[in-house]
Amino acid sequence: MTSSLSDVQSPFPEPLAPEPATGEGHRSPTPSLTAAFDPERFHDGALDIVSRLTTYLGDRSVRGLDLLDPAVLLKAARELMTPERQRVADFDADRVNQIVDLYTGTGIPVYSPGYMGRQFSGVVPLASLMDLVGSVVNQPSSFYEAGQLPSVAERLMAEELNRFIGWDRDRFAMVTTSGGSLANLTALLAARNRAFPQIWTRGAGGMSGPPAIAVSEEAHYSVTRAAGVLGIGERQIVRLPVDRAGRIRPDLAGPALDEAHRRGLRLFCLVASAGTTSMGAFDPLEELAAVARRRGLWLHVDGAHGASLLLSDRHRDRLRGIEQADSLTWDAHKMLFMPSPCTLLFYRDGTTARGAFRQRASYVFDEEPDVYSAYDSADKNFECTKRPMIMPLWTVWSVYGPALFAQRIDRLCAMTRQAYRMLAAEPDFAVAHEPESNILCFRYLPDDLEQATAHRLQLEIRNRIRGGGRFFISKVDIDGVAALRVVVMNHLIDADHLAMLIAEIRDIGQRVLRASAATRHDQQRNGSHS
């Protein structure tokens, strides 16, 4: 290292002729640019918005979706856009308020007891306030120096939640990432790189047998997608049979894996679900851990929905065996009621977390690790720029403690149980499973309908309920036949709401069946057989 630096001092062959330093740099930015960053304008706008959001949060009316024709909404939204293009438009508080009103008035009303359809929910309002702070201070949290408190809060929150998982606190690791799909992909990467470290460098071609993963027939689409993304290939997904409640059957898992092994597949990972999306089913983790261990497989648990049950004394048992898993996806934007997305990915062995990715980039990574970079997460999560998503969760946890989450989870599960009891008591309804958490699937089946008819009936009911605007529920196919699905995500939902929903479904269902009988009758009378 004795060569001189003079040759890297400048890439320009000719000497530079700098202009005098009296140009642009001494002019002020334009007033309209400065005004857009004016703290007082922020303050006044904030008061307007907070007032509107307070009203919004106070509306407890029972309502579902006001589904607008996208073309109509597009036109309304376009009219809210300033036509000014040549200069910065004058600030127009009315325009902002109209946008806010259009925003709060459309989409799923997550705070209404009429909303029972998806796995996201109204958030703990304090979480949103901390989201505002995070948005303003804009400290992306992949590097300690950029986001000091978020980096530390991740460590603290990881410790808190790991008390419920039960891993060795000196060995486990946690990273936050943008959604459950990305967490599942990252865990599969870590598993792949442990089993086949050469793929990162050499690629997946030229291997003696194809890498493969085993998943439940009921696994979330992000898991099977990940196989496509990683170059494993969907054909190398071994589907494990489930029971009628949607849980992997451990007695059939072993033989299925052995059969895959005989076919030359090189299995490296078994993915179990703690709360499937369809029915909220919990795979038997303890038994599956034994199956995985015997075969040297990485056990990843997709607990995006159900990991939160660990916080509840009443429901923790659904995840018995979690301490034997290798990794766990946990969405705080589902049953911890945070703004989306806020996903936590846990590893039992922190050193494997570093195996998911490899990179070199002198502009962000320091040459020599120090006390600061020890808190960096960029080498362990997919994102380079990452929202400080832990802050709303850590703040709510710090202010209210874990009992807030446990109480709400218990309430939601209890009310789902209640829905199950009520539906099971109705002769014209059929529940598809006993609920394990806060998801329940059922069908309106007043008669012994043919499968195709029953399928169409549920779809029609779901769409008419959505169109009716009082409730929002979802649908899912179970054994190839559509079922109605409620996800109880709001503690305000009570038995009266459930009774209203049941009555509405029956009413719609009866009308659909009568209309279709009338059509059949007409067709027969007219001799039509189409």
Next chain:
Amino acid sequence: MTSSLSDVQSPFPEPLAPEPATGEGHRSPTPSLTAAFDPERFHDGALDIVSRLTTYLGDRSVRGLDLLDPAVLLKAARELMTPERQRVADFDADRVNQIVDLYTGTGIPVYSPGYMGRQFSGVVPLASLMDLVGSVVNQPSSFYEAGQLPSVAERLMAEELNRFIGWDRDRFAMVTTSGGSLANLTALLAARNRAFPQIWTRGAGGMSGPPAIAVSEEAHYSVTRAAGVLGIGERQIVRLPVDRAGRIRPDLAGPALDEAHRRGLRLFCLVASAGTTSMGAFDPLEELAAVARRRGLWLHVDGAHGASLLLSDRHRDRLRGIEQADSLTWDAHKMLFMPSPCTLLFYRDGTTARGAFRQRASYVFDEEPDVYSAYDSADKNFECTKRPMIMPLWTVWSVYGPALFAQRIDRLCAMTRQAYRMLAAEPDFAVAHEPESNILCFRYLPDDLEQATAHRLQLEIRNRIRGGGRFFISKVDIDGVAALRVVVMNHLIDADHLAMLIAEIRDIGQRVLRASAATRHDQQRNGSHS
């Protein structure tokens, strides 16, 4: 389809014995749970936080980083956590305010003119207010029915920005996604799936030649990471040589690709940068498009940083040729000054956007596309639950128009030019390149130092400036030797701030060199040669 549904009505062999519907469902949720969702508590908390943020935004003092020992911060943060575990802790507004103060007081002060170090910035405050609304209404935007306005706003924003790209408006497509890394991965997936559709199903093994991509030596680490993730393998990355300013040399790109082809690599994608991370260099897109077209390669442009220059009449020309690219990554959280992350991924041909992923999931995807599902994006982006990240951008655009962005971009580039002029006029500084946007790399080089000494000197200067707390700048290795790097992301930065920074660097540099000379002198006097 004539089989009866009676066999799927219930998975339970025995008849259900429902409990009477008078249990939990008729009890109210606990008062402490209800109180956590109280709109008035939200309102009062919001006023406190807005007041604190207004003060924070008004602080224009010149300051860098107050870098705390993580252990000290960890202790301070832990003390803010309620010890209550058995019941929901009483609400404590002081605790919230202390958390906010700790949050705003740590991390990078992005609104200060002392911050010149990274590619994220203080945000347009209105964007954060819309982020608050989005956080409260919590409408994940991958499906139209969940987030109606965000879905429509994506369409409108795509149209607006595509005016500057110039693609056929009936053919192009845009999706939002959580960060530039994920956008680059998604584009590479779409390219891979177009060239090798069989990989999604069969996996990457057993191909006759390994799939490969070509990237700049200066490409962001997320691009090379993606090769590892997708199973392409780092060895199948063809590195294209760059000139001294960090731009791919198109005259050398063709031969490099032909050589890779002769070695049996099956190239499918060329990745160019519109604004590299290190030096903000813009690859010559027009020439590279010709190179790619001749070889049937997908041209992806990583414009995470620099695509925003399209909005500026003065700087648009840096992206000449963009209309010939196949896909473009554009981070609105960089030069459009949005909260992180807000990334837009554009495709010239919208049908290829659907090629990135394949999935089936009856709980979210409808059987028959309708006018609503035509606005769904979940089949085209990685996430299932996705933050409605478009709303802050669309709102600011709607209220202020494109000129706000163009003016700020022009200001930042002009000020970077100013920094270049000032540094070039200083005999003891060496600029590494002529700035193409708002990134400038340079070294403090008062003497003709050896490379290793020069390298260590820059690192030491960077760390001492960071520790000094008045400025925050970054560093990057160029040709193996560290350089100092400023990213001008704040319109308040003027020539006086730059002069202060230059003086501080010189002062620190001189002290470091004197100290090291004194050490050498001591060692020589003591006869030490270690």
